[in-house]
Amino acid sequence: MNNPQDNRNRYRRIWDWFWRPTTQFSVGFTLISGFLIGILFWGGFHWTIEASNTEDFCVSCHSMETNLGEYRQTVHYYNHSGVRAVCSDCHVPKEWQHKIKAKAIAVKDVFYELIGSIDTTEKYEARRIDMAKIVWKKMRANDSRECRNCHAFEYMDFTIQEPRASSEHQRGIDEGLTCIDCHQGVAHKLPSNWLEEYEKLKNPVSASNFGSLWMMALANKPAHESDVVGSLEK
Amino acid sequence: MLEILGTFAGNALSLPGILGLGFGMMTRQLYLAGVIGGLVGILESLIFSGFHLAEIGTLELTLSVLVGIVAGMIGCMIRRKGATV
Numbered sequence: 001m002n003n004p005q006d007n008r009n010r011y012r013r014i015w016d017w018f019w020r021p022t023t024q025f026s027v028g029f030t031l032i033s034g035f036l037i038g039i040l041f042w043g044g045f046h047w048t049i050e051a052s053n054t055e056d057f058c059v060s061c062h063s064m065e066t067n068l069g070e071y072r073q074t075v076h077y078y079n080h081s082g083v084r085a086v087c088s089d090c091h092v093p094k095e096w097q098h099k100i101k102a103k104a105i106a107v108k109d110v111f112y113e114l115i116g117s118i119d120t121t122e123k124y125e126a127r128r129i130d131m132a133k134i135v136w137k138k139m140r141a142n143d144s145r146e147c148r149n150c151h152a153f154e155y156m157d158f159t160i161q162e163p164r165a166s167s168e169h170q171r172g173i174d175e176g177l178t179c180i181d182c183h184q185g186v187a188h189k190l191p192s193n194w195l196e197e198y199e200k201l202k203n204p205v206s207a208s209n210f211g212s213l214w215m216m217a218l219a220n221k222p223a224h225e226s227d228v229v230g231s232l233e234k
Numbered sequence: 235m236l237e238i239l240g241t242f243a244g245n246a247l248s249l250p251g252i253l254g255l256g257f258g259m260m261t262r263q264l265y266l267a268g269v270i271g272g273l274v275g276i277l278e279s280l281i282f283s284g285f286h287l288a289e290i291g292t293l294e295l296t297l298s299v300l301v302g303i304v305a306g307m308i309g310c311m312i313r314r315k316g317a318t319v
Contacts, residue, residue, distance in 0.1 A: 019316055096248060097248050101240040101244035103243075104239060104242075104244060105237070105239070105240035108236060
């Protein structure tokens, strides 16, 4: 049986050895070996980050099966050109600082998977709106950054878009909207109360009047400023 | 909370953490190491915002400076402990 005193002495010896000046190695040897080990570690770290960006990795958790099934029915999975957007294309930023931040935050997903927060259909549906709101909020804050990795107004040819799409995209530019303001649920199903919840997220003050504005939109009536003001006054 | 932890981790693995530690190892003056680390934090915020001051978030800037200062000081302590010069 190990004596605690022996263990302490062992750790002390390792600590002293770690900080002992090198006498066997030249400065050049130490620098070159440190450089090579640095490359190996950095390469390994980057490889691991990229490995965690693959679709196989994302859907390896049981609770992601629902997500996967829904995504496979969308244009981002199956389309005429064969170009796909996998999970990480929409959920992981490309820029280093945002990517590392997203990866650190994603540790919570592992925790929730382990405690089974969404491991049944009932639990998943109960939390669907909360999960959606987290993504909507994030995308509104960063101007739908991940959408814009592939889609950009600057490179859209409005003349070959459907009339409704081109007019809505023009409206998006004019009103400073961001992609997620109109394109919710492009990869996953929307919860039943999504519209109300999204409007609360977008404009908490006037959320109670949103019903009348939405009816205007359904009636294909442009919601001009006067209409909006009128609706709010009612 | 997650936002803060994520930003903290992002900075630790980015310029303030790595360069701050490296610069900190170049001096035995603890305060100087902290100042250099903090400057690296400011520099990182500027670089990643494309030098647009309006795009720098208060939280991001604060945390990157904080991480830079801590990393610089740790680097300085490594220098003090592990070098004779």
